[in-house]
Amino acid sequence: SNMSHEIALKRLNMLKGHFRPSKDLKRELSTSTFNLSKAQESLWNTLPANYFETFECISELHGIPDPSLYNAEKDELRKDSNEFIIRLTNKMFEKGFTTPEKIAENIDAFNSGMISLGSFNFATCTRYLVQYGLYCKTIKNLGTERHHQELIDGCSLKTLGCFGLTEMGHGSNVRGIEITATYDKTTKEFILNSPTKTAIKFWIGALAKSAHNAVIFAQLYINENGQKVRKGVHAFVLPIRDRMTHTSFPGVEIGDCGYKKGLNGIDNGWIKFEDYRIPRESLLNRFADVTEDGVYQTAIESEGKRFGNSMSSLSGGRVFISRMSSEISLQSLSIAIRYAAVRRQFGPSDEETLLLDYPLHQYRLFTRFAEHFVHYLGANRLVKMWDKNLPKLLDEGNEQTEVIHALSSSMKAFVSWSSQSTIDECRKACGGHGYSFYSLFANILNFNDLHATWEGDSHVLTMQNQKFILNGIRKALKGKKVPETLEYLSLAQTTPPAFKGDFENIDELAKLFAQRASFLANKAAKALNEYEGGFEQGFLDLQSFELKDMSSAYHDNYCIETFRAFLTTVDDESVRSIFEKLLLLNFYTKMHNDGNFFVAALGLSQFEKLKKHINKSLKHLRKNIILLTQVLPFPERSMGALGHGDLQVYDRYLQHIKACKGVTERASWWKLAYTNSEQKN
Amino acid sequence: SNMSHEIALKRLNMLKGHFRPSKDLKRELSTSTFNLSKAQESLWNTLPANYFETFECISELHGIPDPSLYNAEKDELRKDSNEFIIRLTNKMFEKGFTTPEKIAENIDAFNSGMISLGSFNFATCTRYLVQYGLYCKTIKNLGTERHHQELIDGCSLKTLGCFGLTEMGHGSNVRGIEITATYDKTTKEFILNSPTKTAIKFWIGALAKSAHNAVIFAQLYINENGQKVRKGVHAFVLPIRDRMTHTSFPGVEIGDCGYKKGLNGIDNGWIKFEDYRIPRESLLNRFADVTEDGVYQTAIESEGKRFGNSMSSLSGGRVFISRMSSEISLQSLSIAIRYAAVRRQFGPSDEETLLLDYPLHQYRLFTRFAEHFVHYLGANRLVKMWDKNLPKLLDEGNEQTEVIHALSSSMKAFVSWSSQSTIDECRKACGGHGYSFYSLFANILNFNDLHATWEGDSHVLTMQNQKFILNGIRKALKGKKVPETLEYLSLAQTTPPAFKGDFENIDELAKLFAQRASFLANKAAKALNEYEGGFEQGFLDLQSFELKDMSSAYHDNYCIETFRAFLTTVDDESVRSIFEKLLLLNFYTKMHNDGNFFVAALGLSQFEKLKKHINKSLKHLRKNIILLTQVLPFPERSMGALGHGDLQVYDRYLQHIKACKGVTERASWWKLAYTNSEQKN
Ligand SMILES: Cc1cc2nc3c(=O)[nH]c(=O)nc-3n(C[C@H](O)[C@H](O)[C@H](O)COP(=O)(O)OP(=O)(O)OC[C@H]3O[C@@H](n4cnc5c(N)ncnc54)[C@H](O)[C@@H]3O)c2cc1C
Numbered sequence A, B: 001s002n003m004s005h006e007i008a009l010k011r012l013n014m015l016k017g018h019f020r021p022s023k024d025l026k027r028e029l030s031t032s033t034f035n036l037s038k039a040q041e042s043l044w045n046t047l048p049a050n051y052f053e054t055f056e057c058i059s060e061l062h063g064i065p066d067p068s069l070y071n072a073e074k075d076e077l078r079k080d081s082n083e084f085i086i087r088l089t090n091k092m093f094e095k096g097f098t099t100p101e102k103i104a105e106n107i108d109a110f111n112s113g114m115i116s117l118g119s120f121n122f123a124t125c126t127r128y129l130v131q132y133g134l135y136c137k138t139i140k141n142l143g144t145e146r147h148h149q150e151l152i153d154g155c156s157l158k159t160l161g162c163f164g165l166t167e168m169g170h171g172s173n174v175r176g177i178e179i180t181a182t183y184d185k186t187t188k189e190f191i192l193n194s195p196t197k198t199a200i201k202f203w204i205g206a207l208a209k210s211a212h213n214a215v216i217f218a219q220l221y222i223n224e225n226g227q228k229v230r231k232g233v234h235a236f237v238l239p240i241r242d243r244m245t246h247t248s249f250p251g252v253e254i255g256d257c258g259y260k261k262g263l264n265g266i267d268n269g270w271i272k273f274e275d276y277r278i279p280r281e282s283l284l285n286r287f288a289d290v291t292e293d294g295v296y297q298t299a300i301e302s303e304g305k306r307f308g309n310s311m312s313s314l315s316g317g318r319v320f321i322s323r324m325s326s327e328i329s330l331q332s333l334s335i336a337i338r339y340a341a342v343r344r345q346f347g348p349s350d351e352e353t354l355l356l357d358y359p360l361h362q363y364r365l366f367t368r369f370a371e372h373f374v375h376y377l378g379a380n381r382l383v384k385m386w387d388k389n390l391p392k393l394l395d396e397g398n399e400q401t402e403v404i405h406a407l408s409s410s411m412k413a414f415v416s417w418s419s420q421s422t423i424d425e426c427r428k429a430c431g432g433h434g435y436s437f438y439s440l441f442a443n444i445l446n447f448n449d450l451h452a453t454w455e456g457d458s459h460v461l462t463m464q465n466q467k468f469i470l471n472g473i474r475k476a477l478k479g480k481k482v483p484e485t486l487e488y489l490s491l492a493q494t495t496p497p498a499f500k501g502d503f504e505n506i507d508e509l510a511k512l513f514a515q516r517a518s519f520l521a522n523k524a525a526k527a528l529n530e531y532e533g534g535f536e537q538g539f540l541d542l543q544s545f546e547l548k549d550m551s552s553a554y555h556d557n558y559c560i561e562t563f564r565a566f567l568t569t570v571d572d573e574s575v576r577s578i579f580e581k582l583l584l585l586n587f588y589t590k591m592h593n594d595g596n597f598f599v600a601a602l603g604l605s606q607f608e609k610l611k612k613h614i615n616k617s618l619k620h621l622r623k624n625i626i627l628l629t630q631v632l633p634f635p636e637r638s639m640g641a642l643g644h645g646d647l648q649v650y651d652r653y654l655q656h657i658k659a660c661k662g663v664t665e666r667a668s669w670w671k672l673a674y675t676n677s678e679q680k681n
């Protein structure tokens, strides 16, 4: 962002509201040891562009409800998410922050700001990603000049679009989709058909009720010498609803996927085609085209390569998910931590003990705070890498695209898996009140859960990351330069590393983690090469063990290295010191949670001492933890009823409860209570 | 149950419907190696009484929707859960299965059947537990002859009741509740008051809209020599709503807790008292009473002991939760496993690979299947222990009550924690379709999540279990007999055990786990005794490490021992062999997941070999896994759209989707899509 941090700070603080200095808050802040605004400055520097502008626009919209007060039926939620994106986008146009043309220039820059919407309302955020990140971006990346107006109409929201890749039967293996697009040169049209039940496009966001248009991926068939020849998966952009009636055209059947575990504010739908004809120009023809008389033309010979190209812009989704997922973990942790600074249970009868003073509670929350803080920095860096690489994404021989693909795959997988268990822990750490809708955990969990599945199943993505590392090993063995993020392979660690270093020394610990990543990579490669059933079978059989360990260690190393680089940008001593403590705690817990590796690496007696290091770190963080939640740039309205910065828990919670419709009214079905007894009247 | 297994089998199979022999099902069953009905016989023998009777009654009720088709608004869900319990109970009366008097005799026997309802509809199941397990049972356990009619009215559903223990400010530490009941001898009444915001009773199930009566726990105050003297927490039973209008009485304010993460079919409510007067006889006076002129009388001197007595029947809830939680994990696993026997993704293009054939997928699902199968047996045994002990629950010096308290505490905690991550894994193993409401995972997860919190927070319960074990060590040291489930302490293992045994030998492996439990108990006791900050501080500081390990090893040992005892009851060789395989796999994964302990116990090279043992077990289970899901006694309607035994996944799923209201209709708000463009008409 070009905005100065002062302005950013002011804007955010405006959104944050004023923290009335409650007794609890005063007590908590009195023990802090670092400078808040310096810490914010360092952290906010790593945020994506547009982050604060987006919040500013939101703050100017009226009638946007606090998400924790906002529970409605599916249909209403969908209406609201559509309305929200239209109003917000129009506000951005109105304020001159952007124009449809500017968005079309750099869709991701626009989107990466929009994803901060996540903490307001996940359905709205998803609605944005569908419209811009999936629909518009595919037109832009796979289309040509011919599709420019369609792109602009998408960016201006004249056209609402959706992105139809997944089918009932194919999600991870989208090369196996079944919908066919057959070229008919007599009419110069493609004919779309869904030949089977499993060919129905399924899960398509914004399809069920909103979209005018769809990007549809289908198997392209061309008539060559009287034979229908399959040319692989291609994308088309086409109208699906009649703009007069907003109902689907003949030959198109559209339906609702119904209720979901979460995100009911998005109208996911299914679509079935029967001899539906679309013009030749519908084909997004950047990498391949069909001439009027039905000749297939492409500069890229390999079908696999063409398919890869058409998928490569999807990495962006994974980049954003990594960020969102680490962000909502920190959001959840902030809620639970703030609640624990007010909630008391057991202990001396005059004043019971604060949950935050129980070492167990500290362990449950602070170790995870450290973990996700480290993830957060890793994700912010990844967003910047993505933005920088975007203009040359599809350039021939651009190795960076491959790096980002592999890195975003492991980040998305490992970050969102660990976030899931963290958010669940936060829910539980708030006891019964964490089960209330008003605490926000239900929404957050249901949103994060999805991150393991959409934009590529996380296990399948991890395998892509594994192939990248294995490739890196081959390069390293041949003495070639290894790609970014794999520098540790040059350590060529083939024997288990042993640590005799200092547990307070970040550099030494980081080296151990790099050695671990190198060792585990070489171990996995060796196991694969020597595998009895052969490499292919080994790749399947070793998934749960060696190969997973290898990717996980890669992920750890990337996050640690990113954090160390970040530390060098922090000038303020007090701030650097507290951030270092977070990294140290993260080292200790990672080691303690992976006895399979670290018992041997540290030796049993050093390993046992980790507990002491952890407890010591917890005690130190205890003094700073509430101020640390203030370093995060989340607006107050994303903190639910229990987590506002003023630590006024019970009053706000009661207000939320009492705002619920019909709270003290008699139910319409009250007479049911008298089925087995007489009503006395 | 007295019913012969043949009848049970018939009844259940009737409920299960007929499995049309699909291609997938035939293929799966063709590789099985064990006798299904023998396996069912062995397993079903361990089930609680009433299990099948309950299902039979349900099958005779009409209009009970398939839970996976059933999504409605909070208000409607609540109506339905009330209606369901009334109709079902009346059906049981009608068929002569029971009477209100018989239920009152043995409430838990009735309830333990009812909990099988869980797999149909969690809100209904909870509604039962509130009415019978909490409201009626408290009257029975803490009341006297004087309250008999109230009890019968509860059992017959003439009175709908609720159970008010938790307050806004106190859940785990209920001894700290704030509501006061002050005796006024001039009118011979107690006066109820909620002095603060945190004193509001909160989360009380069935309070918001349904209940006529409440059991309310309050601090009892008596006037003694002109002084108001606190006598501690006592329970009262009282009417809260006017039976003429079903609105609350003056002095009573009742409200709704609003939306929750799950279980919205239960009307949790809050209640506030202001000078609300109730007759002297409202006091449930089994352990203490107040005479007409206001003299407090009790045979139990210690306030702590009185409080303990009034809470002890609550262990029943934890017993049931252990069972429900292991049951719904197996239910979830069955769904995911059956889906994986149909779903194909990637692989050869003529026929893609079944998910069930991917070793990673096997690892994700089968290791957990083994784990929860072992839990399930442990929980079934616990239910039987509970039932047997019930008549002498509060007998002076009955050690078994203490054993069950400690055991149900650890079972509830460890089973429901691990279930949570298992159900989440099952959701993810089904990919996008697992995120559909119709797969049932959302409901199951949200229900199970609660198990960590209600009926006593699981961390707090674990501490109770720890105290029991530490006490056991003291007994063992003094040469006294140790209580049931702690027999392993006699091994007096003070040095880390080393295993040189046979990895196929269950007895030897079980011994290792017993030694581990003994060692970790002694290690924790030693760490506590030597703790610098003293025992009390140590008890807090060592929660996340030594003490948790101690309880977790206790839990493992109990489940393993229960399973071994179960194996001796299995006559059929083929069945015993497959059950043994499950236990072995459970040993291997437990060891591999706890490198902190087992790297040293096995030595690194044996530890590394665990992976091979796991892979071998997975391959063997692969052949039997679908038949294993048939051994479980779950009715088809609890298997959601993806998990029926006939393995007809896509057809049923599409039916479910298409049954959703308004599936292909235009949304009411469709014109919104034309905000930024003109509608063409
Ligand atoms: C709410 C929601 C919104 C969505 N929005 C859209 C949208 O707008 N547009 C769109 O096109 N799609 C959308 N999707 C679809 C989404 O992208 C897919 O669900 C996702 O790609 C996963 O595919 P799948 O569901 O077919 O899972 P599957 O591929 O069937 O995977 C199921 C399980 O099998 C495992 N598995 C798969 N392959 C292997 C293997 N080789 N080895 C081992 N294990 C394997 C996976 O780990 C997974 O656990 C959406 C989905 C949801 C739930």
Ligand SMILES: Cc1cc2nc3c(=O)[nH]c(=O)nc-3n(C[C@H](O)[C@H](O)[C@H](O)COP(=O)(O)OP(=O)(O)OC[C@H]3O[C@@H](n4cnc5c(N)ncnc54)[C@H](O)[C@@H]3O)c2cc1C
Pocket (backbone or CB within 6 Å): A343, A345, A346, A355, A358, A360, A361, A428, A429, A430, A431, A432, A433, A435, B130, B163, B164, B165, B166, B169, B170, B171, B172, B173, B202, B203, B204, B205, B260, B263, B268, B450, B453, B454, B455, B456, B457, B458, B459, B460
């Ligand atoms: C849907 C629902 C239905 C319910 N129904 C009823 C009902 O019908 N009747 C009724 O009376 N109650 C009911 N409850 C209340 C329930 O029993 C309580 O929520 C439960 O006992 C936990 O108490 P709490 O919520 O106050 O959590 P707290 O006690 O505030 O615990 C919060 C967190 O602090 C931690 N913690 C607490 N003490 C310690 C300690 N000493 N050391 C370390 N950590 C600690 C816990 O582990 C937990 O994570 C219901 C709750 C829910 C959510």
